[in-house]
Amino acid sequence: METTPPIPCAILVGIQTPEVDDIAHQASLEELGRLVKTLGYKVVGTVSQRREGTGASALLGSGKLAELAALTGGPGVVASMAVAPKSKASRRSENAAENAEPELGASNKPEFVIVDHELSPSQIRNLERATGAEVLDRTGVIVEIFHRHANTREAKLQVEMARLKYVAPRLRESSGGGERRQGPGAGESTLDLDRRKIRDRLAELKDQLEAVQRDSDHRRSARRDQLRVALVGYTNAGKSSLMRALTGSEVLVEDKLFATLDTTIRILQPETRPRVLVSDTVGFIKQLPHDLVASFRSTLTEALEASLLLFVVDASDPTYEAQLEVTRSVLREIGAETVPSRLVLNKMDRVDNVRRAALAEKHPDAVLLSAHRPEDVSALRDIIIAFFEAAMVEDVLVLPYATQGLIGEVYDSVRVLSEEYDEAGRVLKVRGLPGALARLRRSLATP
Ligand SMILES: Nc1nc2c(ncn2[C@@H]2O[C@H](COP(=O)(O)OP(=O)(O)OP(=O)(O)O)[C@@H](O)[C@H]2O)c(=O)[nH]1
Ligand SMILES: [Mg+2]
Missing domain, CATH: 3.40.50.300 (P-loop containing nucleotide triphosphate hydrolases)
Incomplete structure (x- = not known):
């Protein structure tokens, strides 16, 4: 039975394009390293190459690719027959203990290759074939961190939407994937079915998010x-x-x-x-x-x-x-x-x-x-x-005795400089933001 190592090991990969200087390139890889650490992985090495762009089908040149594969134990070439590893990123990342002590002594063969650029789904597939490791790009790492750190209901809904949008185009046929289903969804491949489920879920999330946002709009307008x-x-x-x-x-x-x-x-x-x-x-x-x-x-x-x-x-x-x-x-x-x-x-x-x-x-x-x-x-x-x-201006507000209920609101939103009483009501000399004064005047006009 496979046992999950306490801390997954990862190797970072960065391409230095001509417009990026050495300091920025180093800083970017360092930042990626910190992101990966936040995910709970241990960075065991970095492979970096100067190239014109990040669009090559396996990102790296063939020599560098072989070098990387030697570290991860993959074939080093994008053989079309090679089978990409099954995605286990989410399961791993859920289990990975954050901040745990690095595991020493054990084989540190990296199971993750983390690339400092956004990759296309086919680049990810090619790199996985060549390295035998699971490949995540910068976007994938960020989405995963957001997913784990979201606390409020609104943030959770927003992150789940972003995550599904990221995952959907990267879904691959799981092994034995050509199989057809019985019952509802019959005739669809698992892949189609997964994509349809994601679309449905996205629609559902959108509705829920709108409801939550209506609520927070309401609270926000109270703070205006x-x-x-x-x-x-x-x-x-x-x-x-x-x-x-x-x-x-x-x-x-x-x-x-x-x-x-x-x-x-x-x-x-x-x-x-x-x-x-x-x-x-x-x-x-x-x-x-x-x-x-x-x-x-x-x-x-x-x-x-x-x-x-x-x-x-x-x-x-x-x-x-x-x-x-x-x-x-x-x-x-x-x-x-x-x-x-x-x-x-x-x-x-x-x-x-x-x-x-x-x-x-x-x-x-x-x-x-x-x-x-x-x-x-x-x-x-x-x-x-x-x-x-x-930004504040001074003004005089007259609160008729019938509207004394508003006094709390006045004290909350503007500074009261002086307070007098006459036959019309309470006369307040105040200082506040023009918007706040205008709102108080509106409240006074509609008691
Ligand atoms: N030396 C030093 N460290 C600081 C200072 N301000 C913050 N830090 C440290 O910087 C780290 C990040 O601080 P946070 O306040 O969490 O930064 P943040 O901007 O809220 O970060 P995110 O929530 O991740 O966006 C912590 O380890 C802080 O202790 C400072 O003025 N001097
Ligand atoms: Mg913060």
Whole structure:
């Protein structure tokens, strides 16, 4: 009987195309390694090759392919008769213990080949034939991580949709696949049947998601016109660490890619009047699969309705500029480029003075800080508050005695500067965002 090893071993494969320099290529493979580790696999080696593109039928040149196959124990050629291994990625990945100690001594023959590019289904098949290992591409790894980390019902539905869309074109005939079924679906091959099931399931998920989203739209509109700031940025940049520091909350912080998948909202501490809501959001990554971008649109909408976006960047990462560009382009894709934003260069405790000066010169408007330094966090809080102060206007509201019920709403959404009583009712001098004031006026008009 086959026993599953405690930690599956994986080998990384990357192609360096002419437009990618050495640093970016190394960083990309390193990031892939961290993604693979997040999946619970152990990286035992890397095979890298310079090529013009990533479109070749088995990705690598024949020499490199043989080299890779020697490591994995495959034939090294794409023999048409060779049988591709049966897909066991999902079963394995469910079982793989995350963060377990590497297994030493045992044969470390990699059972997974993980490619740092998006592959076509036929490239995956060819590589599997040549290597005898199971092949996953970057997209497959990301989809799998999202699948495992999703917590809320909305995130789970969104990720399952993205995953099915990724899996459907990659389905292959399982062994003995030509067999025909009896009963419902008779005449269809297992493959057709699987594809039809996926289509049905996708339709079902879409309905469920719409229902959940109607619900969250409702909750969102209740938060409209509040003072809201959203932390956005590349995965592992330190968004959740800042969220914790700014709001005193216990959101998950981990040295792991995609630790956060759901938007959380907490109140800026110490609390202000009106209070400021801070949202922590899902991180971005290069080559974020398009379906995942689309599926996270609604999770991110929450953040996009913020008045201020803080672009959190890990300034200690040599590729931080590329990471910032990824964040900007995903936000453009979901239509958020018009929201006012501030650049926050985080992890400055890891940056020496020379580099600090260079960063400050290059990004004169950026906030340089460390999420781990309370005085830095407090300065960021002041910046957030100053941003909202500048947007606020003063106004006078008259609450007739019949509408006293609204007083709580007034105190929640604007700052009350003074309060007097006359024959018309309570006269409040207030300061708040124009949107919040307009909403209060509407509520006052329709008691
Ligand atoms: N040295 C240093 N480490 C930091 C700083 N901020 C965050 N980190 C570390 O960076 C890692 C990632 O932090 P998170 O706050 O989880 O990052 P995130 O942006 O929320 O990541 P995702 O949720 O994966 O998108 C953790 O190990 C943090 O302790 C900082 O200012 N300095
Ligand atoms: Mg996080």
